[in-house]
Amino acid sequence: MKKLVLSVAVLLGSLSTFAAIAPVQNSVEKVITIADEYTEIKIEELPTAVTDALKIAYPDAVISKAYVSETKEYKLDVKMGDKEGSLFADENGKWIQK
Structure with missing residues (x-):
């Protein structure tokens, strides 16, 4: 349970879709879009x-949706009790911090 809460907290903290960079000269602002395509x-x-790794790490988790990226990274929308979150893993079942 602690791992799921920690994973969700890390995920929410790192889900910045836009990062703004303001140059020193001029008042021009550049916006960079960072998005993974799943x-x-x-x-x-x-x-x-991936499913075996989930059963080991979070035996009570239920997958509600699954996604894959072009680089074979998997995003799992999971629910444990009344908590929901997303987990990321590679095709070998190794967890990815995002």
Whole structure:
């Protein structure tokens, strides 16, 4: 449970979609968009390594949605009791901090 809460806190803290950079000269502001492109997939399409890692780390977690990126990183929307959050893993079931 602590891992899920920590993962959700880290995720929410790092979900800055926009980062603004103001140059020293001029009053021009540049905006950089940072976004990972994930495509929703069926839960059954998740690699066994990812689902096994979830069962070990969070045995009470239920996957509500699953996504995959072009780099084979998986985003899992999970629910544990009354808490919801997202977890990220590579195709080998190793957790990714985002």
